Amino acid sequence: MKPTDTKDPEYFHKVVDCQYACPAHTPVPEYIRLIAQQRYTEAYMINWESNVFPGVLGRTCDRPCEPACRRGRVEEEPVAICRLKRVAADNKGEVKHLMPQGPFEMNGKKIALIGGGPASLTVARDLAPLGYEIHLYDEWNKGGGMMRTQIPAFRLPEQVLDEEVNYILDMGVHTHFNTFVDSMKGILDKKYDAVFVGTGAPKGRPLRIPGYEEGKDNIHIGIEFLAAVAFEHRETVGGKVIVLGGGNTAMDCCRTSKRIGGEEVTVVVRSPRKDMKASSWEIKDAELEDIAIFNNMPPKEFVIENGKLKGVTFGKVRAEYDENGKRSLIPTGESDVFIEADDVIIAIGQDNAFPWIEKDLGIEFGKWEIPVLDKTTFQSTLSHVFFGGDAAFGPENVITAVAHGHQAAVSIDLFCKGESIHDRPDPMTNLVSQKMGIHEWTYDNDIAADLRYQVAHADKSVTLKDRKMEVELGFDHIEGFKEAQRCLNCDVQTVFTTNLCIECDACVDICPTDCITFTDNGEEADLRTRLSAPAENLSQDLYVSEILPTQRVMLKDEDVCLHCGLCAERCPTAAWDMKKYLYNVTKAYQ
Amino acid sequence: MSYIKPAFHHPSLKPNKVGYLKKDYRGVISTLCAGCGHDSISGAIVQACYEISLEPHKLAKLSGIGCSSKTPTYFLSNSHGFNSVHGRMPSITTGANMANKDLIYLGVSGDGDTASIGMGQFVHAIRRNLNMVYIVMNNGCYGLTKGQDSATADFGSISKEGNANPYQAIDLAGLALELNATFVGRSFSGDKNQLVPMIKAAMSHPGFAFLDVISPCVTFNNTKTSTKSYSHVRDHIEATSTLDYVPFEEEITVDYPEGESAEVELFDGSKIHLSKLAPDFNPTDRFTAVNRLHEAKSKGQILTGLLYINPESKDLHNLMGTSDKPLNQFKQKDLCPGSTKLEEINRAFR
Ligand SMILES: Cc1cc2nc3c(=O)[nH]c(=O)nc-3n(C[C@H](O)[C@H](O)[C@H](O)COP(=O)(O)OP(=O)(O)OC[C@H]3O[C@@H](n4cnc5c(N)ncnc54)[C@H](O)[C@@H]3O)c2cc1C
Ligand SMILES: Cc1ncc(C[n+]2csc(CCOP(=O)(O)OP(=O)(O)O)c2C)c(N)n1
Ligand code: SF4
Ligand code: SF4
Ligand code: SF4
Ligand SMILES: [Mg+2]
Secondary structure, eight states, X not given: OOOOOTTSHHHHHHHSHHHHHSTTOOOHXXXXXXXXXXXXXXXXXXXXXXXXXXXXXXXXXXXXXXXXXXHHHHSSSOOOHHHHHHHHHHHOOOOGGGSOOSOOOOOSOEEEEESOSHHHHHHHHHHGGGTOEEXXXXXXXXXXXXXXXXXXXXXXXXXXXHHHHHHHHTTTOEEETTOOOOOHHHHHHTTOSXXXXXXXXXEEOOOOOTTHHHHGGGEEXXXXXXXXXXXXXXXXXXXXXXXXXXXXXXXXXXXXXXXXXXXXXXXEOSSOGGGOOSOHHHHHXXXXXXXXXXXXXXXXXXXXXTTEEEEEEEOOEEEEEOTTOOEEEEEOOOOOEEEEOSEEEEOSOEEOOOTTSOTTSSOOBOGGGOBOOOTTTOBOSSTTEEEOTHHHHSOOOHHHHHHHHHHHHHHHHXXXXXXXXXXXXXXXXXXXXXXXXXXXXXXXXXXXXXXXXXXXXXXXXXHXXXXXXXXXXXXXXXHHHHHHTTOOOTTEEEEEOGGGOOOOOHHHHHOTTOOEEXXXXXXXXXXXXXXXXXXXXXXXXXXEOOOXXXXXXXXXXXXXXXXXXXXXXXXXXXXXXXXXXXXXXXXXXX | OOOOOOSOOOTTSOOXXXXXOGGGGBOSOOOSOTTOHHHHHHHHHHHHHHHTTOOGGGEEEEEOSSHHHHGGGGBOTTSEEEXXXXXXXXXXXXXXXXXXXXXXXXXXXEHHHHXXXXXXXXXXXXXXXXXXXXXXXXXXXXXXXXXXXXXXXXXXXXXXXXXXXXXXXXXXXXXXXXXXXXXXXXXXXXXXXXHHHHHHHHHHOSSEXXXXXXXXXXXXXXXXXXXXXXXXXXXXXXXXXXXXEEOTTSOOOSOOOTTSEEEEEXXXXXXXXXXXXXXXXXXXXXXHHHHHHHHHHHTTOEEEEEEEEOTTOOOHHHHHTOOSSXXXXXXXXXXXXXXXXXXXXXXXXX
């Protein structure tokens, strides 16, 4: 193998598993350490710089970081990264003065943002301080997009959302609320220097099986149902409710129903439990509220009696997978099941919809009405029109929308300056030794062996009565500290200097997880079998030194390094050093 | 920051046959200087015990005084141990071994602890073929007392203190051969590939297994002018063979080229497989070993590898015909048969 190029900004970035997996690349361990030190305001600001909505995300994020977390590979569960973010948000002090303060010196350029969700708001956050005049259009009366219309208040209190949306709107954004943009041409005619489309994936899929038309009054589309509840257009639902679908929308629909009159609420999913799209914790939370979930039951018919919905008939299937893992649902031959219902909510997916974009403007669309875009720049086939968030590649989540927003803002800024949007600035990186003295490092390597802490819930006898009452109570200071101490500090990198090494093996012997090996060089696949412990996780890199005096190389498997620093501690020549790596993804304002 | 070892281990390192993880063979964090060769030898002992699936309570580690003699704290925390006085490890081991022949005895000593103050004890343990592994962590100096030249320091070698050593060195491996030790090996702390199988083989040898392991002292004796420094040893090392230890229950799976290899079967049915680097070297022939050692020395080379093994070794218990049942398992009733019996015995001598 060739020596590792640690100058490549992505090498050490990849070692920080959580940050690498986070679409917005939030410097997770950096904020977790600040939480342990009770420096909540600073922890909040680190988040805010990266993900714009720490309070929202600390409650609702899809947490792609957690399955990636290294802690989950050395023990049972990852660090509760997401809920720690909430600790920072809940306990922060005054933050507004730490954010860019208007009025900003205007640069004469005007930008339109269509849709007021997290993607558009992120573009606004990045471009307003640079002097752009921002015009934000949304059909609703407030900003936030689906964070407001879809995520129920018992998971995300309105004041938390308002606060973080307002930090951005207060930067001098011109809002055009209650305005559904029904013509892209109309927007283009207004001669904005650039247009960003952040309209989400606003169309809920219907389910056209027999009985649909007749039962319509009591058959609802999930996202429309949730929006109606959020805006208080709907205050009740029937006593018996069936929710169709196995994703997070279904979980929000059933839990919402339970709070506005639903007594017997059942979720019915056509596929097996393990294929359900909903996050495991959302499923668990629904079940804690006594909601039954039935699997392997595809709906066959809405049963209508006297012109009114009576219930739904379901078939029974089992899943079979071919060698490519492709699933087919095979009827088991058992008799159909009928479940009674006053209301049925369909939550089986969302689609993009751009009926308001005229087809002759030069903005091309591909399959399923997905716009044709450059994956890095988010530019459409009409050069000054950009897309981001769910509108870009289909429904994702808030953090992905934010990540898109940051990158689209970089493109828009370069575009407006007349520069190439493909020559993007490098991410900001910094690698600094953490050594302070003998046995003294700036970070606390005394990680806790504790299992993951669980977030307490308010009593359901109370929460089920009030749809706006938040269920999760969040970690208190002490739990926050203890959970933070589980983090392995993966950003404190082990950095090797070949010409200092005397090959004494001290690092090999001390390493608690047998990460380090000195051996003859070879091909990667072969080397992976010849290490102190086999390196079976192919997604994790091997760190390879240059050739040592004995003609061997030092190989370190990054997989389960605890970043404890013992290698550096025991190295007589400081050939190992522990250096903190800060990586800030490219942003328009950096 | 604190200087503590996290409790986690590598998830793909599975428990061995007796259900222990490698970390179960470790000790507390070493307090020796960072980079000390002794720590690598501790690491090799941990590795060897994990690989042969030793049950930790079946081993006793004994030592004298010195940095080397401190190392038993840094490995096998779940085994028995005795840290004796300077140079007295062999007699303590003899006593322990006589009382309980069921344990594996691992003696750890230094070149000072063995070649100076403990020399008398050392040679008698060899003479008796006491069943033990005797490791000398040989750094050519008294590390613990700040690096004075020891009796194994080579003539002319210059440590950090700065004066050439005026005395001839005692070659402990040569001496052990001379005294008819039944297992003699030499290795280097920086060569675990050789050292680990050698420790395993030594542990299955029934009798005195002596390992002279060169182990650089990073603080006092790792100068370019010292013959026990990392760089000098690496530049002058010469191996008789590389070896593989194959436990009794395991098949030999590697194909060794004929003529270039030798196999020695040990008492317990396990095998040592040697890929010979020196073609005419025979590890069961003491004379070649002695000659080779001298030859290498005259060329300034450090000969390593398994130098000699006597497959017919009979240990002290065997020589003395002691009971099969370990002494410590006898009850007072058996050991002290009463005055009538004593009277009877005494009468027999009249
Ligand atoms: C029920 C449900 C629960 C969810 N829960 C979570 C969760 O817990 N965590 C998570 O990370 N993600 C969750 N999501 C997904 C998340 O809400 C979206 O991925 C995210 O909000 C997308 O952001 P966006 O900026 O692309 O657009 P959106 O948030 O969808 O915002 C787009 C806005 O544009 C408006 N709009 C659309 N067309 C026009 C137009 N022509 N003119 C004017 N305005 C227009 C829309 O009304 C909307 O307000 C959930 C989604 C649903 C449906
Ligand atoms: C009876 C007695 N004499 C002298 C000493 C002082 N002393 C302690 S360690 C040591 C030498 C140790 O040298 P060595 O065995 O080579 O161990 P190293 O520290 O080099 O590993 C001496 C002389 C002592 N502890 N006890
Ligand atoms: S242990 Fe900490 S730094 Fe490492 S991946 Fe998990 S959260 Fe990130
Ligand atoms: S920091 Fe060093 S000693 Fe600690 S786990 Fe990583 S490689 Fe091993
Ligand atoms: S401890 Fe330092 S000098 Fe020794 S082998 Fe490791 S990196 Fe090299
Ligand atoms: Mg010594």
